[in-house]
Amino acid sequence: xxxxxxxxxxxxxLDPAGRQTALMGxxxxxxxxxxxxxxxxxxxxxxxxxxxxYGHVWSSLGEPKKELFAIPEADQPGRRFVDVGVVRVRCxxxxxxxxxxDVAHFPFVHTDILGxxxxxxxxxxKVEIREDVDEVWATQVKFYQPQAAKSASGGITTEYMYxxxxxxxxxxxxxxxxxxxxxxxxxxxxxPLAEDLCDVWPWMALFDDTTSLTDLIHFQQTIFLQDRSILxxxxxxxxxxxxxxEIPTRADxxxxxxxxxxxxxxxxxxxQLVAQ
Amino acid sequence: MHSDTTGSWTPxxxxxxxxxxxxxxxxxxxxxxxxxxxxxxxxxxxxxxxxHRGMRLSHGFVRGEALSCIYHGWSYAQAGNCLRIPAHxxxxxxxxxxxxxxxxxxxxxxxWVALGRPEGRPPGLEGLVxxxxxxxxxxxxxxxxxxxxxxxxxxxxxVASGTGTICLLLSRQDEDRTLIHVLLKGxxxxxxxxxxxxxxxxxxxxxxxxxxxxFAQ
Amino acid sequence: MxxxxxxxxxxxxxxxxxxALTCVKLDIHPVDFxxxxxxxxxxxxxxxxxxxxxxxxxxxxxxxxSSAMLVYLAAKAAPEWLGRASAEEAARVQQWLSFxxxxxxxxGGARLTEMLLRPGDIGALQTQGVxxxxxxxxxxxxxxxxxxxxxxxxxxxxxxxxCFPYVVLAPDGGVPLDPYPAIRLWSRALRGLDHFIEMPxxxxxxxxxxxxxxxxxxx
Ligand code: FES
Numbered sequence: 001x002x003x004x005x006x007x008x009x010x011x012x013x014l015d016p017a018g019r020q021t022a023l024m025g026x027x028x029x030x031x032x033x034x035x036x037x038x039x040x041x042x043x044x045x046x047x048x049x050x051x052x053x054y055g056h057v058w059s060s061l062g063e064p065k066k067e068l069f070a071i072p073e074a075d076q077p078g079r080r081f082v083d084v085g086v087v088r089v090r091c092x093x094x095x096x097x098x099x100x101x102d103v104a105h106f107p108f109v110h111t112d113i114l115g116x117x118x119x120x121x122x123x124x125x126k127v128e129i130r131e132d133v134d135e136v137w138a139t140q141v142k143f144y145q146p147q148a149a150k151s152a153s154g155g156i157t158t159e160y161m162y163x164x165x166x167x168x169x170x171x172x173x174x175x176x177x178x179x180x181x182x183x184x185x186x187x188x189x190x191x192p193l194a195e196d197l198c199d200v201w202p203w204m205a206l207f208d209d210t211t212s213l214t215d216l217i218h219f220q221q222t223i224f225l226q227d228r229s230i231l232x233x234x235x236x237x238x239x240x241x242x243x244x245x246e247i248p249t250r251a252d253x254x255x256x257x258x259x260x261x262x263x264x265x266x267x268x269x270x271x272q273l274v275a276q
Numbered sequence: 277m278h279s280d281t282t283g284s285w286t287p288x289x290x291x292x293x294x295x296x297x298x299x300x301x302x303x304x305x306x307x308x309x310x311x312x313x314x315x316x317x318x319x320x321x322x323x324x325x326x327x328h329r330g331m332r333l334s335h336g337f338v339r340g341e342a343l344s345c346i347y348h349g350w351s352y353a354q355a356g357n358c359l360r361i362p363a364h365x366x367x368x369x370x371x372x373x374x375x376x377x378x379x380x381x382x383x384x385x386x387x388w389v390a391l392g393r394p395e396g397r398p399p400g401l402e403g404l405v406x407x408x409x410x411x412x413x414x415x416x417x418x419x420x421x422x423x424x425x426x427x428x429x430x431x432x433x434x435v436a437s438g439t440g441t442i443c444l445l446l447s448r449q450d451e452d453r454t455l456i457h458v459l460l461k462g463x464x465x466x467x468x469x470x471x472x473x474x475x476x477x478x479x480x481x482x483x484x485x486x487x488x489x490x491f492a493q
Numbered sequence: 494m495x496x497x498x499x500x501x502x503x504x505x506x507x508x509x510x511x512x513a514l515t516c517v518k519l520d521i522h523p524v525d526f527x528x529x530x531x532x533x534x535x536x537x538x539x540x541x542x543x544x545x546x547x548x549x550x551x552x553x554x555x556x557x558x559s560s561a562m563l564v565y566l567a568a569k570a571a572p573e574w575l576g577r578a579s580a581e582e583a584a585r586v587q588q589w590l591s592f593x594x595x596x597x598x599x600x601g602g603a604r605l606t607e608m609l610l611r612p613g614d615i616g617a618l619q620t621q622g623v624x625x626x627x628x629x630x631x632x633x634x635x636x637x638x639x640x641x642x643x644x645x646x647x648x649x650x651x652x653x654x655x656c657f658p659y660v661v662l663a664p665d666g667g668v669p670l671d672p673y674p675a676i677r678l679w680s681r682a683l684r685g686l687d688h689f690i691e692m693p694x695x696x697x698x699x700x701x702x703x704x705x706x707x708x709x710x711x712x
Pocket of ligand 1: 327330
């Protein structure tokens with residue numbers, strides 16, 4: 001996992017003084033040098049690789065063998081790109097991603113926004129590990145939502161696609177109320193500070209010309225803050241990768257595939273391997 | 277660990293702090309429990325961990341006679357078996373989905389949880405009126421020292437107060453933390469009971485000072 | 494009445510909650526507090542040089558202290574929330590209104606540090622927060638011995654609304670609420686009030702709704 005790309009800050013908030021943060025237990029500094037170049041420095045002063053993409057600065061402690069994953073929608077004209085800002089959570093970075101892949105909690109945690117009783121049923125959907133791109137994909141996920149997006153008025157059945165292109169990142173495509181032929185893109189970029197601590201950087205690429213930027217940010221922050229109190233209270237703190245510790249059902253097939261994919265790649269930072 | 281025929285009772289909460297239809301977290305040496313009371317008044321104690329994805333059940337909610345998890349709404353009976361999985365409304369949950377439960381007894385306004393399988397019932401506290409529970413960052417010895425009293429075999433420390441007695445029923449949470457249930461004997465009028473609340477605050481401060489000086493590493 | 498509001502701010506939530514409980518309609522103006530720091534921009538500094546939110550505007554009245562806003566809403570729409578039935582009650586309301594500032598400084602500070610990465614001495618903030626919670630817990634135990642379920646009376650007042658948000662969100666700042674049974678009962682009583690609204694971090698009391706009926710044969 002050391003050779004993967006991770007988000008380490010908002011590009012728009014870079015300053016010359018540099019921000020002290022951490023990546024997988026190592027203190028790092030993210031800043032801008034005199035020429036305006038973005039620099040990420042590791043604990044021993046070594047220069048770490050940098051990418052500027054999707055509103056964020058990306059870096060790695062190792063030597064990334066793959067380029068940062070693509071989000072083609074990020075280059076599509078007409079979309080609004082929204083930096084939602086950082087939220088720190090005392091949980092495993094992998095638990096944060098897994099929660100993002102889950103719809104069954106909507107009626108109980110995002111009540112009257114993303115879900116509401118009695119509409120709790122999760123219909124069958126499709127999950128696969130796409131070998132060609134080495135990503136986890138869940139498609140045809142449908143869920144009844146009272147207020148699916150800031151731009152939605154009234155309840156609709158929303159369709160979702162989830163994609164996990166990197167161990168601590170997920171991209172969600174969801175029904176776009178103003179443009180039925182397109183998908184809104186909402187991402188969760190997670191910076192692992194430690195195995196049980198992460199900074200979460202949500203980011204969005206939306207078709208919505210009417211809602212104010214602040215309203216869009218507040219909507220997404222609301223959703224994420226509702227999840228935060230769940231994430232800080234799961235036991236164990238680390239994500240169990242071995243079966244037996246937790247009980248998945250059909251509604252959890254995305255999580256099952258995600259855990260299997262993590263295990264296959266030995267992506268175990270933030271995971272617990274042996275059931276205790 | 278406890279064999280099938282041994283065990284003990286530990287006082288985890290006052291009855292008045294757990295109204296019908298609510299759940300609260302309580303600590304026993306083995307960890308946290310979700311202590312809850314059904315709408316009809318029955319108490320139950322479940323492990324504070326939902327078998328689905330590990331969410332603490334003490335953050336959940338009680339409807340009727342079942343405890344539901346706040347994360348995905350799975351609900352559990354007092355015996356620990358799963359009753360409902362909202363994501364699959366037509367599914368009857370298999371018997372194998374269970375949350376671990378502990379025996380609970382309630383007497384004289386105090387709720388006790390069994391560690392292991394104790395024979396008999398928890399000690400009676402007739403004549404004592406529960407006042408409040410509070411947690412001190414101090415061990416039992418520091419609290420006894422602060423109270424200037426001795427600890428009875430049931431773990432009760434007695435402090436004279438005016439014409440009556442303040443009784444401290446102690447329950448060890450961990451090395452430096454003790455749950456104190458304050459019970460009153462012969463203290464009935466409102467002003468004296470309020471004074472007793474204030475004196476337990478002072479006692480806790482004193483015990484925590486002693487603990488910091490003498491017991492903490 | 495116009496409220497300059499941030500959805501994650503417990504102080505702003507006090508005003509939204511009070512307005513909801515007293516059925517006052519607010520004109521909400523969202524402020525990009527995080528990540529945008531809009532409250533430190535020229536436009537909002539002109540309204541509130543202290544650079545804090547909430548700000549409540551009603552004609553030429555501009556309020557920047559949340560306790561004053563609570564009193565204003567109550568006085569206009571629901572004076573029973575002012576808690577003036579007796580000298581003791583009025584004094585207790587003032588006592589807890591002032592005390593709420595300590596909650597903001599301690600538990601609120603811990604929350605900003607832990608959650609939104611604002612600078613702060615987290616250990617000191619949490620210690621101060623625990624002391625404040627213990628004081629509130631003891632106050633509620635005393636009130637229950639007087640036969641009263643809320644901070645100043647046997648009905649909720651502005652004092653309860655001033656204290657509730659930072660207390661119930663204490664875990665956001667790494668301060669657990671498990672050891673406070675009286676606070677748990679009080680917070681539940683407030684959450685069960687008619688017209689109560691939540692903010693992110695405070696979950697719906699699902700038990701207030703009956704178990705949904707399941708159609709036979711649905712799968
Ligand atoms: S974790 Fe409890 S229902 Fe999912």
